[in-house]
Amino acid sequence: MKTKLRTHSCGELRIQHTGQTVTLCGWVQRSRDLGYILFIDVRDRYGITQISVKSDEQPELYQLARKLGREYVISVQGTVAERESKNPKIPTGEVEVLPTKIDILNEAKLPPFLIENETDGLEDLRMEYRYLDIRRPKMAYNLMLRAKVVKAVREYLDEQQFVEIETPFFIKSTPEGARDFLVPSRLNKGAFYALPQSPQILKQLLMVAGMDRYYQVVKCFRDEDFRGDRQPEFTQIDCEMSFVSQDDVLNMFEGMVKYVFRQTIGVELPDMLRLPYQDALKYYGTDKPDLRFDCKIVELNEVVGGTDFGVFNSILETKGLIAGINAKGCASYSRKQLDALTNFVRAPHRKGSGLVYVKFNEDGSIKSSVDKFFTQEQLRKIGDAAGAQNGDLLLIVADKLKSKTRKILGDLRLHLAKTEGWIDEDAWSVLWVVDFPLFEEDEESGELTFAHHPFCMPRPEDLEYLYTDPKRVYAQTYDMVMNGNEICSGSIRIHKKDVQDKIFEILGLSETERQEKFGFMLKAFEYGAPPHGGCAFGLDRWVMLMAKEHSIRDVIAFPKTAGGRDLMMDAPAKVPNEALKELHIQVID
Numbered sequence: 156m157k158t159k160l161r162t163h164s165c166g167e168l169r170i171q172h173t174g175q176t177v178t179l180c181g182w183v184q185r186s187r188d189l190g191y192i193l194f195i196d197v198r199d200r201y202g203i204t205q206i207s208v209k210s211d212e213q214p215e216l217y218q219l220a221r222k223l224g225r226e227y228v229i230s231v232q233g234t235v236a237e238r239e240s241k242n243p244k245i246p247t248g249e250v251e252v253l254p255t256k257i258d259i260l261n262e263a264k265l266p267p268f269l270i271e272n273e274t275d276g277l278e279d280l281r282m283e284y285r286y287l288d289i290r291r292p293k294m295a296y297n298l299m300l301r302a303k304v305v306k307a308v309r310e311y312l313d314e315q316q317f318v319e320i321e322t323p324f325f326i327k328s329t330p331e332g333a334r335d336f337l338v339p340s341r342l343n344k345g346a347f348y349a350l351p352q353s354p355q356i357l358k359q360l361l362m363v364a365g366m367d368r369y370y371q372v373v374k375c376f377r378d379e380d381f382r383g384d385r386q387p388e389f390t391q392i393d394c395e396m397s398f399v400s401q402d403d404v405l406n407m408f409e410g411m412v413k414y415v416f417r418q419t420i421g422v423e424l425p426d427m428l429r430l431p432y433q434d435a436l437k438y439y440g441t442d443k444p445d446l447r448f449d450c451k452i453v454e455l456n457e458v459v460g461g462t463d464f465g466v467f468n469s470i471l472e473t474k475g476l477i478a479g480i481n482a483k484g485c486a487s488y489s490r491k492q493l494d495a496l497t498n499f500v501r502a503p504h505r506k507g508s509g510l511v512y513v514k515f516n517e518d519g520s521i522k523s524s525v526d527k528f529f530t531q532e533q534l535r536k537i538g539d540a541a542g543a544q545n546g547d548l549l550l551i552v553a554d555k556l557k558s559k560t561r562k563i564l565g566d567l568r569l570h571l572a573k574t575e576g577w578i579d580e581d582a583w584s585v586l587w588v589v590d591f592p593l594f595e596e597d598e599e600s601g602e603l604t605f606a607h608h609p610f611c612m613p614r615p616e617d618l619e620y621l622y623t624d625p626k627r628v629y630a631q632t633y634d635m636v637m638n639g640n641e642i643c644s645g646s647i648r649i650h651k652k653d654v655q656d657k658i659f660e661i662l663g664l665s666e667t668e669r670q671e672k673f674g675f676m677l678k679a680f681e682y683g684a685p686p687h688g689g690c691a692f693g694l695d696r697w698v699m700l701m702a703k704e705h706s707i708r709d710v711i712a713f714p715k716t717a718g719g720r721d722l723m724m725d726a727p728a729k730v731p732n733e734a735l736k737e738l739h740i741q742v743i744d
């Protein structure tokens with residue numbers, strides 16, 4: 156840390172430094188003037204050190220210290236001394252510096268919010284003054300953790316013979332299912348570059364080029380409407396390998412994630428489960444299951460028939476799905492709590508028709524919302540199927556659409572885990588979800604679109620259905636799911652022209668469109684494309700989870716707001732008409 160201006164950082168001094176003469180530089184976190192003594196906490200990225208000035212012994216320094224405002228930049232020269240009252244909460248808490256000289260390197264205006272982990276600054280204000288926000292230790296930690304993750308990724312991939320290769324930002328559209336950001340070309344009137352949604356096509360071309368193992372820590376751009384916690388520009392760890400099977404790719408990147416955890420936060424992750432997509436939906440109601448707690452969905456069609464309960468009977472007739480989750484130890488839920496769960500199920504974006512509950516009370520009695528239609532024996536049978544014991548609460552959802560029953564129960568499972576505190580915040584659930592369907596059906600038009608991107612290879616056993624029943628085709632695709640968040644996805648790619656042509660045909664792309672959009676790729680694939688596959692990690696989300704944050708904004712130095720704005724720079728901004736003219740662009744109101 157030694158430079159001309161300082162000898163140590165503010166996080167460095169310990170009891171063994173006692174007696175040494177040091178110079179520290181940093182920001183005034185706070186000062187406390189007790190009259191006979193004044194304490195200053197001086198902060199930098201590395202920590203906080205206490206400076207203490209006695210008014211009777213050093214009247215001039217004391218007067219100067221009194222003038223220091225919050226966030227003044229100062230330099231302090233002095234002697235390290237053992238503190239009388241130690242602070243075990245910080246690593247430097249055993250010592251303080253008794254100054255011989257204090258220099259004000261720069262004054263500072265009063266900051267608009269508290270620069271401490273628990274700040275009073277609301278999000279917009281923190282974004283506007285992001286450089287002050289980053290002075291908060293938690294934010295600084297997050298950015299340092301991010302750098303450590305990237306460093307460990309590079310170490311691991313380098314060791315595995317991967318080559319880091321930059322691909323251009325000004326390209327032609329690479330489809331990932333979002334809208335492109337476009338950049339007008341001044342030199343080519345009316346033509347636009349697209350910023351990459353991912354380097355997907357380029358990394359595949361690098362495989363055609365024989366580079367064999369590629370990676371890149373790369374910005375990607377997707378112009379999406381506000382959906383959850385997303386950023387229009389975000390960072391991927393983008394990877395591709397040649398001559399590999401799906402298992403090769405999964406093993407390689409499972410190894411990478413384990414290495415990163417070990418190197419950065421000292422956590423040993425166990426081997427990762429490989430859960431088929433269908434099972435993820437069946438047991439957890441989502442393709443991003445959080446397995447830090449159990450509570451699987453149990454299908455109950457087999458055990459709920461033979462009563463007068465019309466709702467269930469009509470769903471059984473239409474081959475819908477009746478299923479439940481067993482909320483352990485929740486039999487004592489009150490009417491109010493159950494009503495709240497019913498409202499949760501009926502929320503406009505879930506559109507559930509209702510919630511059936513069965514309480515298996517501690518005393519062995521059973522009480523349900525369908526007591527009119529079910530005998531105690533029938534309820535007991537349902538409870539047995541769901542593994543319910545005395546003290547448990549069985550929550551049942553039924554719908555004509557299987558996917559709806561599952562989605563609602565998946566949401567409910569997570570909701571209960573959060574409200575009941577079933578999730579151990581120190582635990583990690585990291586798994587692969589594999590074998591996604593190749594296509595998704597647009598609910599309104601019935602048209603097929605690609606589920607991931609159009610270059611994913613069908614599973615060999617499903618290839619024949621590509622020609623007869625494309626909806627039945629599963630792909631060699633996989634996601635890595637961490638604590639219920641997708642942090643990586645990828646696939647084995649199509650390297651054969653006939654299969655790629657068929658997929659484009661199913662997606663409804665005419666020959667002309669194919670040539671226009673992907674001609675360069677199809678051409679390359681005629682010159683010996685090797686079998687290949689890969690994946691891309693969303694770095695922001697991954698680091699967010701490791702940092703135990705709830706928003707990716709908290710691990711990005713200068714993020715955009717939900718509305719896609721940079722509040723610090725005030726971007727996007729209008730540009731002068733002259734600039735537009737040069738770009739051959741006219742803005743229409």
Ligand code: ASP
Nearest residue numbers: 353355645646689690691
């Ligand atoms: N390009 C894909 C994505 O960004 C990842 C991959 O398939 O490698 O989701």
